[in-house]
Amino acid sequence: MKPRQSKQESRPATAPVKGAETTMTFGSVTVKVIRPSAVVVQQNIKDGQAALMRAKTALVKPGVKITRSKGKPLYFGSSERPDVIIREVDGIRTVGKFVSGRFRALKDTTQPQAVKKVLKPTDKAAKRP
16 A cells, blocks of 8 residues: 655636735634735625625524424423423424434323323313213
8 A cells, every 4th residue: 555645735727826824713723824915805896795695584584494203303402491401203202312313201201291191082072072
């Protein structure tokens, strides 16, 4: 097996080489960059505003549409117990946690939002006056 050669960092041919060099820090990472010209900054602002206008209709529409189908779980947080996750499958809610990437039901599922009775057709008929 041949030893892997390290690639030298290189700039694309279209990258601007003129401009003042500055450093930027993101957390524990500091990088040196060439400050873009005022023309480039203005063009990026125009491009960003155009993209925002295209996305505006989707952004102002409230909520998220989730299509649900039989047998597909929906996971959400508990307002009463922020340390647990609620899984709802076919109208049945289960309180649990994710352990090693898998949902594990807790033995204590006495939280009110975790209990949801699924009415059977006979139950509905029995409740009618």
